[in-house]
Amino acid sequence: MPSIGPMELIIVLVIALVVLGPKKLPEVGRSVGKGMREFKDSISGESKPDVAAVEIDEKPVIKTD
Numbered sequence: 001m002p003s004i005g006p007m008e009l010i011i012v013l014v015i016a017l018v019v020l021g022p023k024k025l026p027e028v029g030r031s032v033g034k035g036m037r038e039f040k041d042s043i044s045g046e047s048k049p050d051v052a053a054v055e056i057d058e059k060p061v062i063k064t065d
Helices: 006-020 025-044 051-057
Strands: none
Touching: 006 025
């Protein structure tokens, strides 16, 4: 099985940039990283509280009548 070198990685990143665009690429990278972290945590059995969910629940509700 051939190894993946720097030239192959550059080609993959350029293709991803063309397909996804420069605005969407960082968001996709974050979601892939988050998925990898969640997978690693589920394998190791560790669980951490979801900070984003806590922050969303604590926002005040503004009613306009």
